[in-house]
Amino acid sequence: MENAVQYSVPINELISMYRSLRIRTKKRIGEAFNKNFHYGDDNSVMARLFDKRLSFNYDEYEFLCPIIVLNYEFEQWAKPQYLDL
Known part of the structure; x- marks a missing residue:
């Protein structure tokens, strides 16, 4: 049995969180999303969701x-922590 933590945040808050992420992180999330849902390599679905x-x-x-x-x-x-380096 998995010990996965369930997250539940309002969609507007989720979108706001996503938009504040670094570009590299957004790209990784988009790639995982496309792979999981068998979408093409472009991020058009992700872009439409978050727009x-x-x-x-x-x-x-x-x-x-x-x-x-x-x-x-x-x-x-x-x-x-990065700012303190």
């Missing part, structure tokens, strides 16, 4: 929510 031109379905939300939240929390934690 609010396309609605999330539950599977997409369930997949993206923990990835975005964990990356966002990590970047918020790490950012001050």
